[in-house]
Amino acid sequence: MGFAARSVSIFRYRIKGELEGSFWDAVAEGVRKGAFREIESAGDIIATGWTSMEDFTDHSFEQAGYVRGNYVALSLRIDSVRIPSRILEIHYKKESAKLLQETGRRRLSSGQSRELKDRLKESLRHQAFPSIQVYDVVWNTAEGVVYFGQLSARARERFEDHFKKSFGLTLVPLIPYIRAQELLESDAENNQLDELKPCSFVP
């Protein structure tokens, strides 16, 4: 569900680090560097990167920009293809039988078997429809806070990695303890927080 929807999910991060040189030029460079494109990977992901929040098919940002006041509004698109194991098995059986017949051997070596599976996976990936995931990202540049529109650990991990690769900045999840450090003003209170142990509410 996108950011414009009535109901959204929000995971909050603090940005650690600073962009080098002119801020908005560095943002533009980061967006360009991390824009949606096909990738070579051994995993399920076939393409990933930033797209326009208004239109997940626009990754050149020609139709719409990503700067909205003090905010950077983007989407992270992740296209992945997972070949069902039974489908792979059907093709593997067919192809390995053909190969054995051609070579006159009784069985494939483990190396040949692995190579055949990889080749089949690669060719099946091109025949399958990818699953397309789009997660919205809002960067409040005045506050150094980023909101990510998905709570799942896997999506967050991919987002954190991609953000780091694009902008060279680390995202620190604003979990209660880290937000508490920010909200407490004095060193004395922060020392107390550091020492704090769980309490029992049991009567």
Next chain:
Amino acid sequence: MDFLEILKQKAFLGREFLTWLWFKSEQSGGRVELPGDSVVEVIFLNRMTLDLSEADTPQSVTIKGEHSELREGLAALREGKKIEETRVSLRGSLNEFTLTFKGTWLSFGSFRTPPVLPGDEAEPEDEWEASFLEKISLVEEGIGLVDLLFGHFLKLRLSPNWETLELPAIREWIAKGEPVLTGPQ
């Protein structure tokens, strides 16, 4: 401490906050008073997950449905569980928000803001930007209410009043199942 260690060792902070917030909401008829005469209306809605985070094997209980939550939730608190996740409604001076709050992460699921009304900009791009800016301002207003409540909790949690006033009142509430007035703080 590195991040994962903080996450593990300090996860109690979010759970204690949510558990305290429930107490506070029940104690004050849903009107949580903050320093500086501000009030945030906090209503716990019909879904809550409590867990026993300090146990060797995690034990959790999810309570759903209207009116059953107080009795069953208090029973879970008596067993030493704390609130890990809950759906709440928050209202500040301007707007009302509902969200599913996760204690460990301080994250917000199904966060509903008031609707963004269509503007009268001529260009679709301007219209989109205006809607976006209105939406983000609503989201940040809602998160700001959470921060206000969390900040108030922290001050209290670190003050001597926690041990002498707040904690005994919470325990009494859990024991009796009724709100107990703690007086001004």
